[in-house]
Amino acid sequence: MLALLDRLEDPKRPLLGPNVKALKFWGLLLPKNLALKYFYLLMHVLVTIFTATEYVDVWFVKNDLxxxxxxxxxxxxxxxxxxxxxxxxxxxxxxxxIIDYVTRADLAQRVTTDETKNDLLAKYTSYCRKITYSYWSLMYTTVVIVMFQPVFKYFLSSSYRENVKMGTESYLQVVSSWLPFNKNTIPGHLAASAIQSYAAIYGGGWITSFDSNAMVIMVFFRTELELLKIDCANIFGSNDAQVSDGVAFKRLVECYKRHVELVKYSKLFDSCLSPIMLLYMFVCSVMLCVTAYQITSETSAMQRFLTTEYLVFGVAQLFIYCWHSNDVLYASLQLSQGPYESTWWMRHVSHRKNLFLLTGQFGKTIVFSAGPFTKLTVATFISILKGAYSYYTLLSKSQIKD
Structure with a gap:
């Protein structure tokens, strides 16, 4: 396993190595080779068509809650x-x-001899690996459960097995979708399971590669803000080792430029992610509500366990985004403390004026959003959970009345 994980590393991308390789493997970062590029585009189109068949199937199952x-x-x-x-x-x-900027900025900081900064970089690189591999594991555990759920139910539920044999109940599908053949025969069910499993695996690859890449980039922004704060505190050197005016001015300008670039790419990242997160919040609210209702209404212990795992995955997806975005927000708010931790009081008034301009630049808060309506924070996550619980309560009461 360690050897496999080592192969995912890339010396040219010490932070994003496994994430970029996952994006390329699942075809999100398209290759330059035309044949391979069109192959990936074909795979994307096929899974998109399959997703459309899931909506078609809604019409056929609308009478069964x-x-x-x-x-x-x-x-x-x-x-x-x-x-x-x-x-x-x-x-x-x-x-x-965005990926090129993250790689370039990360490599620029790794040449430092400052032990504090090196420890911080090592800490967050290790954290990125843990969050990436943990998320991949959680996602594919969910995919495996979805794929083998029909098998588990067939062998563990005698009543379901008898009903299927008698023809009073249909085979449980891997993923509910419409297909142009009878899925209730053994050959049809096996063919449908193969197609649905392919879509589940490929869709899982999309989610893991996209989400883990976005999460690591969020961690990078937090790390860069903390490193920038350390550099700001060292603009004029220490009390015992003051630097010359020329060196101090160069450091100040460098900190200013880094923050301008950081703000630029954080806005670009937010513009790419924000529309998705807006829809994500709505989808997760409905998904959490539905899954919670299924857990309470399900009588089989095994089915409850499988559904609970799916609920954990749904909560984890949204929570990880909100948590890391929240970290970036607070790191951005604390950045302005950096210049005031320097020995600014020992310098000429002209340096103090320049430092004032730098703190004005740091006033541009970096925070990610979910559309134009809300910021992506832990408070927003809690609000979504409250909303999902409200939907769950409404659904439960409506079923009791029926």
Whole structure:
């Protein structure tokens, strides 16, 4: 396993190595080779068409609430995957620019001899690996559960097995979708399971590569803000080792330029991510509501466990985004303390004026959003959970009345 993880590393991209390789493997970063490029585009089109068939299937299961809810929670997640890939391909140049900036800025900081900065870089690089591999593991655990759920139910539920044999109940599908053949025969069910499993695996690859890349970029912005704060505190050197006016001015200008570039690419990143996060919030609210309802209404312990794992994945998806965006916000708010931690009082008034201009630049807060309506923070995450619980309560009461 360690050897496999080592192969994912890239010396040219010490922070984003595994994430960029995942983006290339799943075809989000299209290769220059035309044949391979069109192959990936074909795969994207096929999965998009499959997602459309999930919406078609809604019409056939609309009279069965359990099948309808199961369809909705999978279909909405698949829709998010398609939108992520579509926007990533549409804004390919923007995403490539962001990735190149992150790599360039990260490499520039890794040449430092400052132990504090090196420790910070090592800490966050290790954290990025943990969050990436943990998220991949959670996602593919969910994919495996979705794929083998029909098998688990067939062998663990005797009543379901007898009903299927008698023809009073249909085979449980991997993913609820419409297909142009009878899925209730053994050959039809096996063929449908193969197609649906392919879509689940490929969709899972889309989600893991896109989300983990976005999360690591958020961690980079937080790290860069903290490193910039350290550099601002050292603009004039220390009390015992003051630097010359020329060196101090050069450091001040460098800090200013770094923050201008940081703000520029954070806005570009937010413009690419914000529309997706707005839809994400709506999708997660519905998905969490539906999954919570299924857990309470399900009688099988195994089915409850499988559905609970899906709920954990849904909560984790949104929470990780909100948590890291929240970290970036607070790191940005604390950045202005950096210049005041320097020995500014020992310098000429002209340096103090320049420092005042620098703190004015730092007043541009970096925060990510979900459309034009809300900021992506932990408070927003809690509000979404409250909304999902409200929808769940409403759905539960409506079923009791029925």
């Amino acid at each position: 359990n099948l309808l809810l199961n369809n909705l929670k999978i279909t909405m997640l698949a829709t998010m995957s398609v939108i992520k890939v579509t926007t990533f391909l549409t804004w390919q140049k923007h995403w490539q620019g």
